[in-house]
Amino acid sequence: xSVTDTSPSLSTPTTPDGPAAAAAKAVELIAxxxxxxxxxxxxxMPLLKFDSRQTRRIAASAxxxxxxxxxxxxxxxxxxxxxxxNLFNVEEAEFALELRSQITPLFQQLASLAADGLFxxxxxxxxxxxxxxxxxxxxxxxxxxxxxxxxxxxxxxxERGVMKAxxxxxxxxxxxxxxxxxxxxxxxxxxxxxxAPRPAAAKTAEPESVADLFDKALDDVTKK
Numbered sequence: 001x002s003v004t005d006t007s008p009s010l011s012t013p014t015t016p017d018g019p020a021a022a023a024a025k026a027v028e029l030i031a032x033x034x035x036x037x038x039x040x041x042x043x044x045m046p047l048l049k050f051d052s053r054q055t056r057r058i059a060a061s062a063x064x065x066x067x068x069x070x071x072x073x074x075x076x077x078x079x080x081x082x083x084x085x086n087l088f089n090v091e092e093a094e095f096a097l098e099l100r101s102q103i104t105p106l107f108q109q110l111a112s113l114a115a116d117g118l119f120x121x122x123x124x125x126x127x128x129x130x131x132x133x134x135x136x137x138x139x140x141x142x143x144x145x146x147x148x149x150x151x152x153x154x155x156x157x158x159e160r161g162v163m164k165a166x167x168x169x170x171x172x173x174x175x176x177x178x179x180x181x182x183x184x185x186x187x188x189x190x191x192x193x194x195x196a197p198r199p200a201a202a203k204t205a206e207p208e209s210v211a212d213l214f215d216k217a218l219d220d221v222t223k224k
Contacts, residue, residue: 041110045103065100069093132158 073090076082136158143151 065096069097133162136162 072088073093076085076088077090082088136155139151139155139158142148143155
């Protein structure tokens with residue numbers, strides 16, 4: 001006799017007319033327009049692949065361009081001693097200067113557009129994350145009711161998500177190391193007279209529970 005698994009699915013329902021399907025369809029239209037625009041941009045001019053290992057070397061050389069290229073062009077095109085030596089590619093230099101003048105501002109606009117796009121996406125994720133944290137707090141109370149057992153798997157998954165976002169993991173309480181036994185006739189450290197002071201409870205920066213983690217996360221993301 002087979003046993004049917006009745007545990008709830010924690011994945012988002014993907015019904016043909018559900019919110020997930022509607023969101024996917026709407027965003028796919030946006031994404032396709034960006035794909036088309038990027039594909040068009042890539043055909044305008046051959047671009048070098050960004051290489052972080054070369055940026056410092058290239059920047060160190062490029063900083064001489066504003067004050068050096070134009071005088072060099074004037075020299076090799078005007079001075080008779082330099083005209084026939086073929087030491088400098090004037091056409092290449094002129095092209096590079098025009099790129100800096102006309103195309104650099106456009107790429108700066110594209111960089112700003114990309115930054116705005118990423119900020120917009122993070123802002124939308126932030127809004128939903130705050131509401132999700134608030135929903136967790138409500139569900140946490142509801143789960144303690146007699147009919148709240150069905151919420152426990154969802155709360156467990158949300159707990160793992162927050163712990164991961166906070167880069168925290170459950171830690172067992174540290175086992176205190178007993179102090180060394182005093183030698184005969186010697187009082188323990190801190191002892192005065194016949195009675196030693198009662199040691200203060202050890203303070204820890206760890207939240208006492210997962211609920212504390214959620215409270216801290218909720219406070220952090222709602223601060224202005």
